Amino acid sequence: MPITCEASANNIRDKVTLYPKMKTLQQLASIRNIPTSVAWSVADLAEKRGKQELFTKQSPQRLRALREHALIESAVSSNRIEGVTIEQSRVKPVIIGKSLLRDRDEEEIRGYRDALKLIHDQHNRLSISEKTIKQLHVMSRAKIGDAGKYKTKDSDIIEKYADGRSRIRFKTVSAKRTPSFMRNLVIAWDDTLEEKKIHPLIAVAALNLDFLCIHPFRDGNGRVSRLLLLLVCYQLGFEVGRYISLERLIEENKERYYETLEESSQNWHDGKHDPWPFVNYLLFILKNAYREFEKVGQ
Helix, strand or coil, X not given: CCCCCCXXXXXXXXXXXXXXXXXXXXXXXXXXXXXXXHHHHHHHHHHHHHHHHHHCCCCHHHHHHHHHHHHHHHHHHHHHHCCCCCCHHHHHHHHCCCCCCCCHHHHHHHHHHHHHHHHHHHHHHCCCCHXXXXXXXXXXXXCXXXXXXXXXXXXXXXXECXXXXXXXXXXXXXXXXXXXXXXXXXXXXXXXXHHCCCCHHHHHXXXXXXXXXXXXXXXXXXXXXXXXXXXXXXXXXXXXXXXXCHHHHHHHCHHHHHHHHHHHHCCHHHCCCCCHHHHHHXXXXXXXXXXXXXXXXX
16 A cells, blocks of 8 residues: 655645755665675565565464564564663563563563553554654654754764774754755655655665664654564565564674664765665564565475
8 A cells, every 4th residue: 555644744845845855765776786695686576575474374372472472572672673672571571561560671672662651552543754753763662851852962873892992973953954854754755655766675664774874862862763664565465474473683793783874874974885784684584584484484
């Protein structure tokens, strides 16, 4: 089904033409040839989506167990990547049960669970819009502090070393320009799907990369990016994340995640970056998820 921006996006289209389009989505729309590895991955995933229904005809009990397991793994892994952790004995009471929460980490993990449930249950009703993105941020940050609000101060992505040294891994979009870049992001996504200049799966990775380079929130951008990934995949018919945790696979390949993100973000501000390492990475995650799903269905 077509994915549209919220209705107000059309009203602001003329107001944001002074700002550049999204770097990756714009860049890929003009590319005529894509890497062979990407082309094969896209074809492979299209075939797996076609077989998806076969694997969802397992026993209801088995599918229910897979969904519960994926929900737990996703909530734990996505937060753990960002340093938000929970005791093993508290995992099920916090994520599956209704246990009283003990600290902020547990609040954020349950909030992420709520965001996952929203996507699982209502993905076809959610537009790819600033409103939805802010809602996912509010939920994944458990409505704490500045949840749902764009950053008010410039914040670069800093890498810290064990010896105390640090370096700027990436200079994100300034706080002042963040609202305009986010407006353009949802417009660019809508235009990309409508114009059909690139395959939707490649567009999914481009959307994720542009979002991470904008880095619109003070904290919680990684978690929102993974929720956004799950949401757009669902809307495009790739629902493997319902049964196999994409977040867990990303955590298992975390080093490569950061490597490809850094590779693909270099020169992003000038629109001269190489998006293919990050595109390849996300396609690799999706393919691995389908391989796991096929194995449990055998």
